Every structure is written in C-alpha cells, then in structure tokens.
Amino acid sequence: MALVPTLQAQAGTAAVQAACTAPAWAEGNTYTVGTQVTYQGHTYQALQTHTAYVGAGWTPSTTPSLWTDLGACTGGGGPTTPPPTTPSGVPSAPGNLRVTATTDTSLALAWNASTGTVTGYRVYEGTTVKATVTGTSTTISSLTAGSTHTYTVKAYNAQGESGASNSVTATTTGGTTNPPAGFAAAPYLYQWGDPPNPQTVQSATGIKWFTLAFVLSSGGCTPAWDGSRSLTGGVDQTVINQVRAGGGDVIPSFGGWSGNKLGPNCSTPQALANAYQTVINTYSLKAIDIDIENTDEFENDTVRNRIVDALKIVKQNNPNLKVIVTFGTATTGPGYYAQQLISRAASTGANIDVFTIMPFDFGGGANMYNSTVSASEGLKTMLKSAFGWSDDTAYRHMGISGMNGLSDQQELTSVAYWQQIRDYAQSHHLARLAFWSVNRDRPCAGGGVVSNCSGIAQNNWQFTQITATFTG
Template identity: 35%
Template sequence: MRRISRYMLGIAATVGTVVTPVLAPAASAVPAAANPGPGFPARYSAPYAETWNSPSALAGARNASGQKYFTLAFVIAGNGCNATFNGDTSVTDASWVSAVNSLRAAGGDVIVSFGGASGTELGAACTSVSSLKAQYKRVVDSLNLTRVDLDIEGSTLDNTAANDRRDKALAQLQSEYATAGRHLDVQYTLPVNPTGLEQNSINLLNNAKSNGLNVNLVNIMTMDYGPAMDMGKAATDAATALHSQLGRIWTSKSSAQLWAMEGNTPMIGVNDTKSEVFSTANASTLAKFAASKGIQELSFWSLGRDKACATNGQLSDSCSGTPQSAYQFTRTLR
C-alpha cells in the first residue's frame, strides 16, 4: 500500500523556492569537528528533530522534558554528491555543531538521518561506492557520530542500484572504523503496514546482509496506513510482524535479540491521512509494549509538532492536532 510520507509536511515550506547550494568548504577552511558524544544506552528514545527548524529546539526539549537523544532529519544531497542538512545547510553549520556539543555536554547524543521522502537521497546522487562512502565519512567525522539512520522510502526504496551502493559504502566504512578502533552503528528506517514490511524493504535488508553491513536496528514508520484504525494497536501489530520478518533474515539471532533490533516511529497526532490520529493514549500503549519486549528505540515524527494546535483535528507541521500538553509525547515515549 502506497502511503503519504510525514516528511512532506516539513519540506513543503521549501518547495517552489530557489535554494542556493551550499558548497563543500575549501580544504584550508574546514570547520572543527563536533565534540565526541557519550553514545547510546541499550534502550532509548530519539525523536526526529527537523533541521529546517532552529537548533535551539534541542536545548528547549531537553530543558522542558529531560529528553537527551535526538535524530537530526535529514541529510540529503545538495548540489550533486554533496551531503547537506535539508539540501541547503552545511553539516558543519556552526549553530548545529554548537547545539550538538551542548547536548553532549549534558549527557545526550544525536543520530543523523540520511534520506526522507523529499529531495535527492545521497545514495542516488553519488554514483560510485567510493564517492558515497566519502560523503558518509565526512558527516560522521564532522559530527563525531557513533550512529546513523538511513530513512529509505518512496521511489528510492525501489532503486536497487542505489541500495546496493549504499550498503557497500556503509559496510566498508564500518570495517574501516573498526580497524581504527571506532564503532559505527547503522540503522534502517522503513515504511510498514500493520502486517509488516513490504517486499522491497525485505529485499533492501537482505542486500545489506549479503554485503556484510551490520544493521544495528530496523526502525519502522508506524503511520499513514490509509483507513482510520486504532493507531496504538497498529504500531504494536507492525512490531510483532517485523519480529518474525527479521527472524527470517537474521536466522541465528534469538527472539530477545530480534526485539532489541527493532525501532518504532509513529507520527504523533493527526497523520497525513487525517482519519488516522496517534493519541497520547496510543503513545502509552506503544511505550508499555516496547518496554515489555525490549525494543531498542522509540522515536516519533516530529519534535516540532509535540504541542497542541489551536484546533484539534488540524494537520500541521508545527503542532500535533490532538489534545496534549507541550512535549507530552516526548515524555511518554522516553
């Protein structure tokens, strides 16, 4: 079932505008890398923070809710094979580096998400494994990352050449970092139905395995199914189906290891399919289920929407459209 992506909301503000490409800095003017972070615990939440919003959102959410981990969305191609935030902002932007450093000083950390539904995905823009690997390495080293997220959806999911190129580049990078005594976790974020992943996502994961890529977790987008339904049950049904599917790919893993390989990301409040509403009660259902099963990561789309709108039922990129207090979803899914 084809679905509308949550990311259309945030990117819509840039559609139809002229974007000035951000070129890679000259070798003599490379900014200092971000400070190293503490990494991640065995189980955590990391809501998606929109990089087209202010970097101060990280500190605002941390101060208000205690949230320490975030997923920065999205790195896509700008001006060809050139990794940028949102297609128009350098990954070494001083404001973002400062926000990441402040979060890490407070004991938190960030994941960077590559892809999303809009713009040009880096694996499609970079036409060789070596050039793609160089862009991933530039982002990882500039922000001192220990974890990256690959959000692959829409037509990109069916681009088998890009999928193979991406898996080879990341597998090589993982190996090179391991040789140097560093660790890089790689996770995939994929669309899902309550019955589980579709075949193109399964093909992508099989390709990752065949290329020797160590996939840390598979994060499913539990949203935009089409008809109205109980969104809490839909999220847990999808997680249960994923558990079986992962077991057929990684056959040597135990049941507990497979649950620990899962992530779950709903779109809070009113979804792009407006008949679907993920409520605060649904969030509680998902949080309890995740704790009982040992799911590694919970997230949601998106941090900038974690507050009530003026009118319930409203679809917005800046509020949830469902009754809630500010950062209620952040607190519940922690």
C-alpha cells in the same frame, strides 16, 4: 648471486674497516662480508652460519634466528631482526582482504590471491593463526555474538611467509552489547517548523538524544543539511553543541521523503560511504540513521543496494558506530522493498544494527497501538527468517518511529496509544523508539497536519516525555 668470500662492495666502492667498527659506507650501498649483510645503511652480522645472497633483496639459504647490528657495536650491539625486506621466492602479500558475510557466530573472509608460488594462506587475529587454507576465502566460526575481530592474511611457501594483507575489522551479529546511554530514545528534530531550543526540551522532559533531520545532497555526492546548509558553522552545528552541552548527543538522519538524496547522486557504494564518513568525522558520531523512503532510493534496486553496501563499508571502518535504517511498513509488516533491503543486508553481512519501521500512513488502522504492534511483529518474523535470529535477538535489532498526533492520512496516535507503544517496545527490549517529531510535540486545534504542532489537544512535549522513559 654467489657468496663473496672477501671484503668487496657490491654497489659502489668504500673503505671497509674492522667488523665491529662502525663503517663509513655510503647510505643504501649493499655489501657482503661472509655472514654480514649491509642494507639501507645498516650492517648486520648473523649469529649462526649461513650463506648470504644480497642484492635488491636478500635470501639466506639458512635464515639466522639472531642478528647483531654492527653499526651499534661500539655501544654494545646486541641481537636484532634482519632488514625489513621480503626475501625473493616468498609470495607477495595478499590484497583486498574483506568480510563477505556475518552471522551471530561467524565471519566469512575473502582476499585476492598473492603472486608467486603459494602453498597456502594463514589468517591471523593479532599474532594468532585462526585458519590455514589453500584457497582465497575462509569462514572463522565459533565466535561470540556481538564480538569484534580484526584479521590479516599472509601467504606462505617453502621459502617463507609474505607480508600481511590489509586488516579488516568486523562485528558478529546478534550481540547484546550496550549502546551509548540515551541512544534508544531519540525523537526527530528539524530546523524548520518553529524548532524549539533542544536544551529547553531536555530540561522539561528528561530526553537526552535527538535524531536530526535531514542530511541531503548539496549537488553530487556532497552532504549538507537539507541540501543547502554547511555541516559546520551554522545553525545545525549550534544545535549539536546545545544538545551535547545538555548531556545528550545526536543521530544525523540521511534521506527522508523529499529533497535531493545522496543515494542516487553517489555513483558507487564507496563514494556514498565516503559521504556518510564525512558527516561521521565532522561530528565524531556514535550513530547515524538512514531514512530510506523516497521512491528514488527505496524502489530503485541499484540505489537501495548501493545504500546497503555503503553501510557495510561504514561499519567495517567504524565498528562501534550504531547504524539505523528506517523505512515504511504496512500494518502486517514491511513490504516488498523493505524485504529486499533486509535480505541484502543479511546476504552481504552489512552488519546494520537497527531496522526501524515507521508505523503510520497505513491508509487505515484506526487503533494505532494494535497496528503498530502488528507491523512490528511482521518485522520480527522477517528478521528471524533473513538472519536466523531468535525472537529476542530480532527484537533487539528493531525500532519504532511513530508520528505523534495526526498523521498525513489523519490516523490518530494519541498520548494514550503512545504510552502503550512505549510499553510494548520496552517489554520486548527494542533497540529504538523515536517519533516525528519534537517540533510537532505541541497542541493545536483544527485537526490539520502541520510542521509545528500535533493537530490534537495535548501538553507541550508530552510525547517526548513518554519517549524519554524508554531504555530499550
């Protein structure tokens, strides 16, 4: 479009008055008067000479550094920015900015290419350019372990810079940022097996947090307590309110051994992440636990990978949320399927905070302290190999979730053993200590394994009291 040398409406016709009188032009019409541009009801005048082209968008051949809004002239006017439209010839905004890998000191990013002529891309953290590249990926290095960063990307060419992509937020691994107070010690509590009042247990033991079991599928990809109870308005909501009124908080656990799981029922990582997010939003959570032990989830490559990929999405959307993954182990450390889960988490940058083993049901292991330590050291070695962590960093991403008293296979974790396990976890600064369960933390005779007592002689809440002294 050529320069219009005289006063002329480009869309519609209107009476035009002197330059600094607010003109009664039609909303949305476009006009050109020398160095003036009116767009979407606002009239701008450049404060330096340029050639103005106006139409569906506008492209000055020399972009003015300052503009004045003539509609405000009677009130004094003043410098402003040009209309928020993308000049023609500038590339489109890049799409689908995402984090593709995470380490202690770096975050890898990728995005979809812009349309139009592209000279390169600039990666921004706030208003600071962190990288300039010609391709559609880069790695931001020299970051601090455990630090959180938010990025956008813009394409550019000789005509200017595109709009910004979507933003992504991610946290480097290996950090020592403090978790929420009380998070480290959170034994399991469930709403069968004669559940105790949580405030009674809090008062008697000093425990503050509980891991609540289990969130399952109520049909399809819809979460519900034990697959049947609504997230709000029922006994589970009451328990959460009681725990919080007692000065603590909760960690909902998704999965477990039995029941209908969300992992196989949600068809994509995004759908599963949405199901997790529903629960996170319902209770304004600080942490979640994914108990992945059922064969339909743990031993199915597609479902197991779906869970890890969903957790990556959850962490990107909730960078301050603590994510725990809990799985079984042998006395020498986690087995094949757990190794695959850890490798997937490392290769995709899922940013899982705590990998927790369940050191029981070994099918052996007479000394449950020695077996637990051996299994934990096996997990540490595995994490070091997968993530490149030091011993200390690996320990700080580990958890233990035992079974108080007698296990399903008649293994005995005694009160004395649990004290030793607590001491081991504390001295190595593990991130989590839990056990199955508070409901069972009561004495009963006969040696049977039931849901409301431990099968051994003990005091009420004795394992919970020991656990409450663990601080990580």
